[in-house]
Amino acid sequence: MKSKKQHNIVTYIILIAGILLMLVPLAVTIISSFKTTREITGNFFGLPEEWTLANFERLFNDGITQYFLNSAFLTVVSVALIILVIPMAAYSIARYMERRKIFAIMYTLLILGMFVPFQVIMLPMAKLMSDFGMTNLLGLTILYLTYAIPQTLFLYVGYIKTIVPTEMDEAAAIDGAGKFTMYRKIIFPLMKPMHATVLIINALWVWNDFLMPLLVLNKDSSTWTMPLFQYNYQGMYFSDYGPSFASYVVGIIPILIVYLIFQKNIISGMTSGSVK
The missing domain is CATH 1.20.5 (Single alpha-helices involved in coiled-coils or other helix-helix interfaces)
Incomplete structure (x- = not known):
C-alpha cells in the first residue's frame, strides 16, 4: 500500500x-504581449507596470490581418480537402485491399510516404512548384493535401477496417443504395471521431507550418502566412519584443479554440484508427 x-x-x-x-x-x-519592450528586457517574468494594447495596435497597423486571413484560408481549404478526398480513397482501399492485389499495392506505396523525410524532397518540390507556376496559396493548398495523404490514409483505413463493418455495406446494397450514396449517407457520418482527429492534426500542422510556406510563398509578401509574417517581422524589429509576443498570441488563439472544440474526439479517433 x-x-x-x-x-x-x-x-x-x-x-x-x-x-x-x-x-x-x-x-x-x-x-x-501586454508589456513594453523595456519591461520585457528589464523584468521578463514580471507583470507589466501598466497593461497596454499598443503592441496589438501596432500589429494591425503593420497589416497582420492580411497574413491572418491567408493562414485561415490555407488551413480551412486544406483541411476541408483532406477530409473530403482522402476518406473516399481510404474506403475503397479498406474494402478491396484483401480481395484485389492492386489496392494492397496502392496502399503500401502511398503510406511509404510517411518514411520519407521532408528535407529529402523539399528542394525538388520547391523547383517543381516554381516550374508549374504554383508558388501561391492555391498551389500550397494542393501541396498540403498531397503531403497529408500517407498518414491520413493510414488512419482512415485502420478506422474503417476496425469500426465500420462490411455488413453495413451489404445492408445498404440490399436496400438499393449505390456505392456513393452508401458512402455519403452511412460510411462518412460514421467516421466523425476520425474526422475530428484528422482535423486537429492537420489544422495544427498547416496553421503552424513554417518550412513549406518559406519555400513556396516567401517571394511575395502579400501571400505570407502567420508563421512567415512572424519570422520576417522579427527580422525587421529584432529588438522590439512587444509586438513579436503579441503576434504569437494572435497566432495561438484560433488553433487553441479549434483544439478545445474537438479534443474530446481525438483520443478515440487515434486509438481506433491506428489498429487494423
Whole structure:
C-alpha cells in the first residue's frame, strides 16, 4: 500500500511538472504581449507596470490581418480537402485491399510516404512548384493535401477496417443504395471521431507550418502566412519584443479554440484508427 502511494505521488509530481512546462511559456507569452519592450528586457517574468494594447495596435497597423486571413484560408481549404478526398480513397482501399492485389499495392506505396523525410524532397518540390507556376496559396493548398495523404490514409483505413463493418455495406446494397450514396449517407457520418482527429492534426500542422510556406510563398509578401509574417517581422524589429509576443498570441488563439472544440474526439479517433 505504501509503495503504491509513493508511486502515485511520483506520478502526480511528474504530471504537475509537465503541466508547468507547458503553461509557463504560454503564460509568459500572453503577459509579455501586454508589456513594453523595456519591461520585457528589464523584468521578463514580471507583470507589466501598466497593461497596454499598443503592441496589438501596432500589429494591425503593420497589416497582420492580411497574413491572418491567408493562414485561415490555407488551413480551412486544406483541411476541408483532406477530409473530403482522402476518406473516399481510404474506403475503397479498406474494402478491396484483401480481395484485389492492386489496392494492397496502392496502399503500401502511398503510406511509404510517411518514411520519407521532408528535407529529402523539399528542394525538388520547391523547383517543381516554381516550374508549374504554383508558388501561391492555391498551389500550397494542393501541396498540403498531397503531403497529408500517407498518414491520413493510414488512419482512415485502420478506422474503417476496425469500426465500420462490411455488413453495413451489404445492408445498404440490399436496400438499393449505390456505392456513393452508401458512402455519403452511412460510411462518412460514421467516421466523425476520425474526422475530428484528422482535423486537429492537420489544422495544427498547416496553421503552424513554417518550412513549406518559406519555400513556396516567401517571394511575395502579400501571400505570407502567420508563421512567415512572424519570422520576417522579427527580422525587421529584432529588438522590439512587444509586438513579436503579441503576434504569437494572435497566432495561438484560433488553433487553441479549434483544439478545445474537438479534443474530446481525438483520443478515440487515434486509438481506433491506428489498429487494423
